[in-house]
Every structure is written in C-alpha cells, then in structure tokens.
C-alpha cells in the first residue's frame with residue numbers, strides 16, 4: 413500500500429518536561445497511528461534553543477521510522493505553518509502551594525499570541541489541545557484570538573483527570589484499568605473539577621456493573637475519591653517537587669489519538685471543549701464534557717445523562733470558577 417502523506421504536528425514547550433515524554437509517543441506512532449508519517453515542529457522560547465537542540469539530537473538518535481522532519485524554532489509563525497495538530501504544552505508550571513489559576517496572568521498572554529499566530533499560519537482544520545495551565549482558560553483565549561479557525565477545533569486536556577479517576581476506581585475494586593469505562597470529568601482542570609462515576613461501569617468477571625455497585629461505598633465515592641482526583645496534581649508536585657509529566661504526556665497522547673481516530677464503540681471520553689450550552693453550562697466557556705468522537709474526528713457531547721442535585725451543585729461550582737477565570741483572563745489580555 414502507498415505510504416500516507418505526512419501530517420505536521422507542533423509541540424510547544426518542546427524543551428520541557430512533558431514534551432520529553434510526549435515527543436517519543438508522537439514520533440513512535442502511538443498517537444496518530446503506526447502507519448502515519450510525521451513532520452514535527454518544536455516551539456520553545458529563545459533561551460531554551462540550546463536545550464531544544466539536545467532534544468532534536470535525541471529524536472534523531474531514536475531512529476523513528478515515521479519521523480520525516482524535525483523543525484526546532486522559537487518563531488510561532490514557523491512552528492504553526494500549515495500544521496494539522498497542535499499540542500500547546502509550553503507555559504509555566506505551578507509549584508507547591510499554588511493553585512493552577514495562580515498561573516493565569518503569567519500564562520494567558522502566551523495563548524493570546526499563539527491564538528493569533530495559529531489563525532494566521534495553521535491549517536483551518538488544525539486540532540488544538542491546550543495542556544499549559546490554567547488549561548481551560550488558556551484554550552478559551554487561544555480560540556478567541558483565532559477567529560478563522562472553528563471553535564470546535566480547540567480543546568483542553570482533562571484526560572489526565574479521567575485517567576486518574578479510572579485508576580482510583582480500578583485500584584479500589586481490584587480490576588484492571590480497562591475494566592473501568594465512562595468515568596466523566598466535568599468542568600475545569602482544577603481543584604473544582606467534578607469527577608463523576610454515576611454513569612460509569614466496571615467489568616467484573618466479564619459483566620459490566622455500575623461503578624457504585626462495584627465499589628459498594630457511596631461515601632468513599634462522594635468524598636475521598638473526588639478529593640483525591642481533584643488534588644492529584646498537587647500531590648504529585650508535593651512528592652516530585654515538579655508537576656506531573658509522564659502521566660500528562662500519556663494523557664495528551666490519549667486525547668489526540670481519540671480525537672483523530674475516534675472513541676471506542678460504547679465509550680465516551682472527557683475533553684475540555686467550547687460549551688454550546690449543553691447541561692446548562694454557559695455557552696463559550698471551555699468546559700470538560702463527556703464526548704463521543706467518530707472516525708472522521710468529529711466529537712459530539714453525550715446528551716441526556718441524568719444530573720442529580722449533588723452533581724448539579726458540583727457542575728455549577730466548577731462553571732462559576734471558569735467564569736471568574738474568563739473575566740480575569742480577558743482583563744489581562746485587553747492591554
């Protein structure tokens with residue numbers, strides 16, 4: 413069979429921690445497919461260019477069969493030229509004791525600039541995932557400054573939270589990770605997010621049962637489980653003195669793979685996307701919803717899930733935090 417044409421993929425923050433794990437997955441074919449040749453553009457800031465050269469040397473030395481070209485640069489216009497996919501990782505990470513929104517003023521301007529440059533340089537079909545924090549609001553700003561690219565092409569990463577939630581449930585029940593399905597992350601990638609297992613299932617000895625039936629402890633689900641997932645990023649920072657990187661890179665790859673290839677039959681996944689008003693969430697906010705994705709890469713928000721009073725309160729609390737972040741971000745970007 414004839415070889416596919418290469419796709420052009422940009423990773424920003426390419427000299428940083430997350431990129432170091434992410435680039436391997438992308439170049440190895442674990443994200444876009446093992447028959448999909450890749451041209452990589454790698455963006456970082458000018459002082460990091462010597463470090464980035466080292467990363468490029470390592471990419472060469474990995475001898476990846478699918479990697480056709482690597483373009484390291486500190487110029488957004490070069491990095492975004494005609495790209496099909498953008499993984500916007502480059503931003504300051506938080507340190508111990510900070511909330512992710514504390515990064516807002518420092519990071520949001522990066523996404524204003526990159527939104528403008530994507531608008532001017534990327535393909536109009538580009539799929540963008542924002543990883544740099546505060547991820548939802550950075551994605552909102554990026555989209556705002558890229559008006560010629562459809563809103564549905566912008567997303568932010570909440571797959572890490574979903575993976576964390578699945579791991580907690582699998583560990584509690586004593587099953588493998590793939591036995592846990594349809595765990596949802598609603599809202600912000602922050603400590604107000606709502607990890608929701610009320611529509612999820614666990615496969616026990618081949619039969620899918622509701623998570624609550626498998627866990628048999630509603631108090632744990634409503635308290636310790638939710639708090640553990642909400643605080644997992646902070647727990648990793650406390651332990652590593654650095655923010656999560658290997659797991660963040662894995663989740664970024666998972667997010668993009670599902671977005672390009674589709675979600676498995678009968679399963680949904682969570683993505684921060686521009687709200688269309690579903691579930692009463694203000695249109696325009698970048699909010700994490702459960703979605704299914706078809707083979708052509710089009711996502712649809714899962715509709716009709718029952719929302720009880722407990723869930724409603726949590727979904728609204730995280731939406732309110734996002735509204736406040738949006739107001740602050742728009743102020744920061746207005747000068």
Ligand code: NAD
Nearest residue numbers: 425427428429430456502503504505543544545569572660
């Ligand atoms: P890092 O400090 O190791 O790397 C960040 C890189 O971004 C650095 O090389 C830096 O020079 C570069 N950078 C800074 N400004 C840039 C710009 N304008 N353009 C291009 N590159 C730029 O940090 P990291 O651990 O890789 O984390 C990156 C971001 O991802 C942080 O904001 C972190 O909080 C966030 N993060 C998000 C999630 C998530 O689930 N959404 C998970 C983990 C980390």
Ligand code: LMR
Nearest residue numbers: 506512545645646655656
């Ligand atoms: C994470 O969830 O690990 C990242 O968002 C890093 C952080 O600041 O928590």
